[in-house]
Amino acid sequence: MTRKLPPRRLLAVAAALALIGHQASAETAQPGPATADSADTACPLGTFHCPPKPPSYAMCRPNAMLDFYDPTLSRDPSLRETSPTSVLAQHVDSSDQSVYHLSGDVKLDRADQKLQADSLDYNNVSTDYDARGNVRYQEAGQLLSASHMQGNTNASHGIAHDVRYQMLDARGNGVAEQGQMFDAQRTRYTRATYSTCDVGHHVWEFRAKSIAIDKTTGVGVARNATMRVGKVPFLYLPYISFPVNDQRKSGFLYPVFGKSSRGGFELSTPYYLNLAPNYDATLDPRIYTARGPMLGGEFRYLFPRTRGQFNVQYVPDDRGERVGLEDTKDTERYLVNFSNVTRLWGSWNLISSINRASDSGYYYDYGEDLATTGAVVRTLSSNVAVRGAGKWWSAAVGATVYQNVNPFVTDASLQYRQLPYATFSMDVPLAPWLEFGMDTEAVAFRKPGYIEGEREDLYPYLAAYFGTPAWFVRPKLAYRYTAYQLNDDYSKYGARFTEQSPTRALPIVSVDSGLVFDRSTSLFGSSYTQTLEPRLYYLYVPYRNQNNLPVFDTRLMSFDYWQLFSPNQFSGADRQMDANNLTAALTSRLLDENGVERMSVSLGQIHYFSPQRVVGNDWVHSAYVAQFGLQLSDRWRLNSSYQWSPNTRKTEMGSFELQRRVGDDGILNVSYHYRRNLLEQYGVSGVYPLSDRWRLVGAVAWSVPDGHSVEAAAGVQYDSCCVALRLVERNYVKQSGYGLPAGSGNQRDNAIMFEIVFKGLGSSGHQIDSLLQRDILGYQ
Structure with a gap:
């Protein structure tokens, strides 16, 4: 059985859906008439990728034709065939026993359909009708008014003149000189328009000479269609076919x-x-x-x-x-x-x-x-x-x-190319408190002009867990065996390569343990549970001389809080650090009455009982590593980390990130990141709402060592009922000094982008949103 791919929607699909009264799906659609939207829920603070907001019609006026909307009418079109027809009028002439001449506030109801007019002739036998004067029609998907409308209720065919329509389940309105329904599935409109703007205030609209719809095939055809912005023609399509439901259709x-x-x-x-x-x-x-x-x-x-x-x-x-x-x-x-x-x-x-x-x-x-x-x-x-x-x-x-x-x-x-590689991992429980695992890898590394060979890495382990919610002890015993088979020309790449098949084998022993204390406390009038969590992590790895081993895919990782509890500071298998270390750490948290963490602070340091010979230092202690996070409300949050080394008596790393929500639709981010001899950078970004229509957006990342910005972007956004405009300019380092000729410096570039969004039809692209989502934490 084949499956269907996601649909690709074409330019005229929204116009077609509106003109045929199709109940178009919309992310903001709610049962009943489409009116002003409620504000969307803001993206939670700290979220890296916020979902895009659906089109908002909050600034649109209430539907202009709601004066005759009946909210009590059924919204199920399938009931038409089994529902009786009810007719009410102030005056009824029934001299002809089959034809009723009704006048004065005439109403004809059946299931989800309701027809009102100044006068109506209705044939009770053939179910033909002829409505004249102030004709108003409602069904599940739309409201419609016309000067004259005639047809047959049983056959579902009819003709309406001087048509105005308003969508109910999705925004959309327009006019048509004539609408002709051939049966329940085929419809044609002549000289029709469509827009999601307010009635009488169309910033943009479609105008088509004719639109033919066939619901059985899901295909519509528009001829001589023109999109207008204001009174100016914007896009002309002499012929276009398009889907009228979720079916896909070829087209531009x-x-x-x-x-x-x-x-x-x-x-x-x-x-x-x-x-x-x-x-x-x-x-x-x-x-x-x-x-x-x-x-x-x-x-x-x-x-x-x-x-x-x-x-x-x-x-x-x-x-x-x-x-x-x-x-x-x-x-x-x-x-x-x-x-x-x-x-x-x-x-x-x-x-x-x-x-x-x-x-x-x-x-x-x-x-x-x-x-x-x-x-x-x-x-x-x-x-x-x-x-x-x-x-x-x-x-x-x-x-x-x-x-x-x-x-x-x-x-x-x-x-290095990996030609080929193989990996195998397993994690088998032997008892509720004991498990056996293994991580294995075999790789052939290839790089012309460099030492090449194969590497096998075996890493079996036994891990146990003992504890309760108040304490835990996690011992782990592992064995790491790494073997190489170098190419025959290995010796020409350095005197340190003394063997063609070097190996390394060593045990890795660790014990992770901790306690959890808690108490009730209050802060700023709110009740919290405060925890105190001391933790000790002991690691033992004997020293092995690894100078004769090549380095294929291994790097020394940046030291951070989680490295306090890691068995290896290297990525990849070419190097395994030696260790006789004890990590002592302390964490305290504030949990609100719902168990949500509102504050956490952690401090830790490694004590080295013997020098780290593979990493290459003889320190007694590592840097102090501290982390702090605070979010006492949904309006702002703070995260920071800090490393200070007693060995160099210098700050090794520091970061500070503050996020503040501004109003209902704004965000402000301030950050600072520092790593000694590598990076020092300030960052500011945000979305500032000037009004319900205007927003300023901007982001800048400033490098202190370089004395200039790495990237800066600034722009303005305008939002209205049916149109949104975005203008952003970006100045950025296109190519850093890495690889450039000496003295050439960084290459910078400038870009500018303007985007217009016609709500209900999509936009010309998503480049601006992609940029702002990347540069502004919490942007929607």
């Missing part, structure tokens, strides 16, 4: 306008191809004023045992300037991205991620826009693996390669 998507320093002005006109329910494609022809044309494409597929996506960008002839170390005159360029997951058998899957560019400068020339990070993407990784997992185990076999896409450095900066 939104055009995209942009500008970059390397590509100049950019115009993208994507076209969507609905090939089948479970696979589709998008063609994306583009033009860059500084570089020439590009053809982009996307293919998605979804089958019972496999799913994936293939993206490609192809430049036949790049006329732009090239940078970097590559000396090539080839003007044909490309970028390929492929991802796939295929279920093989049981819990085993084939997982692929292939990323490849024609040259190292591709991302530098084509990959930048307003929403990219401050530096050019430096590496593309490609991986193919077979992975499986069970209740107590997981395993994988695969290969990983890398491509350099930093045009200012050579391939020497790349990581």
